[in-house]
Amino acid sequence: MKYENSxxxxxxxxxxxxxxxxxxxxxxxxxxxxxxxxxxxxxxxxLLALFILIKPLQMSWLITIVAIVFLLLISISIASVxxxxxxxxxxxxxxxxxxxxxxxxxxxxxxxxxxxxxxELVSSPIGRKYGLASIRINTAASNxxxxxxxxxxxxxxEQLKAFIMEKIETYEHQ
Amino acid sequence: xSTNKIDWSVPQRLSPVALIFILGKIIxxxxxxxxxxxxxxxxxxxxDEKRNTSIGIYFILGITLLIxxxxxxxxxxxxxxxxxxxxxxLVVTGGLLSKSKTIVPLNRVQSVHLIExxxxxLTNTCTIKIETAGxxxxxxxxxxxxxxxxxxxxxxxxxxxxxxxxxxxxxxxxIMGIQFADVIKLAxxxxxxxxxxxxxxxAYSRLEDIKQxxxxxxxxxxxxxxxxxxxxxxxxxxLLLIGLIITLWVSFIRVMLRYHEMKITANNKGFQMEWVFxxxxxxxxxxxxxxxxxxxxxxxRKVLGISILRFFMMGENLxxxxxHIQLPVMDQHLLYQLISPYQAVLPSSNTQSYSTHISYGWRxxxxxxxxxxxxxxxxxxxxxxxxxxxxxxxxxxxxxxxxVKYQKFKYWFNETTIQIQKGVWGVENILLNFNKIQHVxxxxxxxxxRKKLATVxxxxxGETIVIPYISIxxxxxxxxxxxxxxEFH
Numbered sequence: 001m002k003y004e005n006s007x008x009x010x011x012x013x014x015x016x017x018x019x020x021x022x023x024x025x026x027x028x029x030x031x032x033x034x035x036x037x038x039x040x041x042x043x044x045x046x047l048l049a050l051f052i053l054i055k056p057l058q059m060s061w062l063i064t065i066v067a068i069v070f071l072l073l074i075s076i077s078i079a080s081v082x083x084x085x086x087x088x089x090x091x092x093x094x095x096x097x098x099x100x101x102x103x104x105x106x107x108x109x110x111x112x113x114x115x116x117x118x119x120e121l122v123s124s125p126i127g128r129k130y131g132l133a134s135i136r137i138n139t140a141a142s143n144x145x146x147x148x149x150x151x152x153x154x155x156x157x158e159q160l161k162a163f164i165m166e167k168i169e170t171y172e173h174q
Numbered sequence: 175x176s177t178n179k180i181d182w183s184v185p186q187r188l189s190p191v192a193l194i195f196i197l198g199k200i201i202x203x204x205x206x207x208x209x210x211x212x213x214x215x216x217x218x219x220x221x222d223e224k225r226n227t228s229i230g231i232y233f234i235l236g237i238t239l240l241i242x243x244x245x246x247x248x249x250x251x252x253x254x255x256x257x258x259x260x261x262x263x264l265v266v267t268g269g270l271l272s273k274s275k276t277i278v279p280l281n282r283v284q285s286v287h288l289i290e291x292x293x294x295x296l297t298n299t300c301t302i303k304i305e306t307a308g309x310x311x312x313x314x315x316x317x318x319x320x321x322x323x324x325x326x327x328x329x330x331x332x333x334x335x336x337x338x339x340x341x342x343x344x345x346x347x348x349i350m351g352i353q354f355a356d357v358i359k360l361a362x363x364x365x366x367x368x369x370x371x372x373x374x375x376x377a378y379s380r381l382e383d384i385k386q387x388x389x390x391x392x393x394x395x396x397x398x399x400x401x402x403x404x405x406x407x408x409x410x411x412x413l414l415l416i417g418l419i420i421t422l423w424v425s426f427i428r429v430m431l432r433y434h435e436m437k438i439t440a441n442n443k444g445f446q447m448e449w450v451f452x453x454x455x456x457x458x459x460x461x462x463x464x465x466x467x468x469x470x471x472x473x474x475r476k477v478l479g480i481s482i483l484r485f486f487m488m489g490e491n492l493x494x495x496x497x498h499i500q501l502p503v504m505d506q507h508l509l510y511q512l513i514s515p516y517q518a519v520l521p522s523s524n525t526q527s528y529s530t531h532i533s534y535g536w537r538x539x540x541x542x543x544x545x546x547x548x549x550x551x552x553x554x555x556x557x558x559x560x561x562x563x564x565x566x567x568x569x570x571x572x573x574x575x576x577x578v579k580y581q582k583f584k585y586w587f588n589e590t591t592i593q594i595q596k597g598v599w600g601v602e603n604i605l606l607n608f609n610k611i612q613h614v615x616x617x618x619x620x621x622x623x624r625k626k627l628a629t630v631x632x633x634x635x636g637e638t639i640v641i642p643y644i645s646i647x648x649x650x651x652x653x654x655x656x657x658x659x660x661e662f663h
Contacts, residue, residue: 141612
């Protein structure tokens with residue numbers, strides 16, 4: 001039996017890195033800020049209640065430290081949204097979809113359509129207010145990983161979902 | 175044994191033996207609570223305490239009754255359970271209050287395991303576990319079914335649905351058998367440090383159970399005895415020797431349970447594995463369901479020529495070790511015979527090897543290990559400064575481990591397959607055909623971007639393969655090559 005092991009030059013195969021990625025909707029930034037605002041409001045309320053109700057906690061040095069940590073968390077959240085937002089982008093190719101996200105730690109996902117098992121459209125109440133939605137993609141290996149493209153226009157998300165579902169059906173019939 | 179006498183289009187029921195297993199499970203789930211209640215009552219009576227049953231005992235009795243009520247559903251399900259093949263689907267129905275119907279396309283079955291314990295053997299029955307793609311847990315489990323039916327179903331599933339005649343039964347050839355001498359070799363080469371830690375953890379957990387049962391802390395007694403003991407060199411050596419003997423015995427028992435009389439037979443569909451100790455298990459391995467393969471050995475096993483081969487199947491739960499298909503291979507020729515249906519040519523045999531960036535060897539130590547140890551050392555310093563020596567030793571050990579991990583990490587790839595070799599004190603090889611990849615991730619951090627490096631994660635339905643700290647160009651090439659295999663073949 002003859003085994004071949006021909007070298008395939010990189011230039012001869014499609015390169016994911018050369019694809020122009022499309023940024024997500026700018027309005028999504030507002031959605032993210034609103035979500036964070038809700039989280040921090042709840043956290044602030046809880047901390048306030050703890051400091052008021054539990055007398056042993058009413059120490060100035062402890063309150064100062066907690067306040068500093070709280071402000072630091074808010075600053076990091078703002079920085080991650082502002083800096084990370086411009087890294088969120090996606091692109092559609094004939095045989096796969098890719099998207100990029102992350103602030104300091106950036107991740108690029110590429111999912112071939114032939115491996116997609118299911119695709120669903122997700123929208124939160126705040127996202128719906130701004131006409132935005134997300135696409136969540138499931139493969140056989142996606143149990144613990146969030147493969148979702150957030151911050152798309154509702155119509156774009158619906159079109160994308162329909163496109164992916166069509167691809168899934170095409171591959172199932174092949 | 176004829177496998178085509180059973181008509182699987184007719185719904186089949188569980189064997190009456192399943193009732194015994196259900197009752198056994200009820201007792202098994204309830205006995206610690208019953209024992210605690212009984213133990214408490216007895217101790218209270220012996221201590222001449224006021225005979226009023228505590229609220230705690232009522233609570234535990236209530237929980238026990240709840241467990242019995244929950245298992246009532248299983249008893250009902252025994253009478254309503256049916257399994258059959260309808261066309262190209264396996265259909266399982268059951269339940270009274272909440273009816274369940276599981277439909278599995280036959281071509282999604284990835285493996286069928288048969289398990290027999292002593293009761294099964296006495297009654298000519300066995301348990302079937304059918305695993306399918308896309309699921310973490312066993313999809314269908316049939317507790318006790320007539321053995322002829324089980325073998326018939328296993329054979330049908332292995333041949334993907336159609337009824338088989340005697341002429342079409344694939345020829346089975348035994349390719350491996352584990353003898354007692356092999357079991358000894360495996361026991362000697364087992365990871366005894368891990369076994370020792372398992373024994374310590376088990377012993378500690380039993381101390382907690384004893385405390386709950388009898389009401390006082392057995393560990394206090396042990397501490398008292400240790401304080402009173404006078405330690406000499408001979409005493410310590412004796413203790414170490416006893417610990418070593420116990421560890422070796424436990425290793426031996428674990429190996430026996432796992433591998434005793436293991437046999438592998440091959441046909442054109444895949445492999446069938448069977449092993450016997452307290453119970454007989456049969457696992458079917460269908461080749462096209464294998465996601466990736468790994469084989470590993472430690473230093474002793476390398477000398478003895480033993481590898482532990484593991485097949486990662488689609489939908490496997492990595493934490494459920496009983497589901498894993500893992501077998502010892504006693505010679506290299508057999509190893510390649512078992513691997514070759516998945517990939518005939520190893521990339522390491524005819525392609526260039528690549529390594530990770532040197533920063534992989536020290537970065538984890540610098541960023542995670544060192545800061546954590548510094549923090550703990552600062553805390554320990556105020557308690558007992560001498561204990562910092564242990565932390566220093568731990569730091570040295572982890573630093574060396576990370577460096578060895580970097581040194582040993584290598585990978586090779588060709589147009590269809592990637593092979594990775596890694597390990598610290600042992601060696602593990604991983605073989606992945608690119609067309610098994612489900613999706614790909616490329617990760618960078620500020621440091622990696624500065625050095626023009628990236629980490630690639632190849633996700634399969636079996637496991638995720640990580641190739642850390644490689645050049646960004648190489649990372650992109652690997653990703654593009656794997657996508658070509660998935661999308662165009």
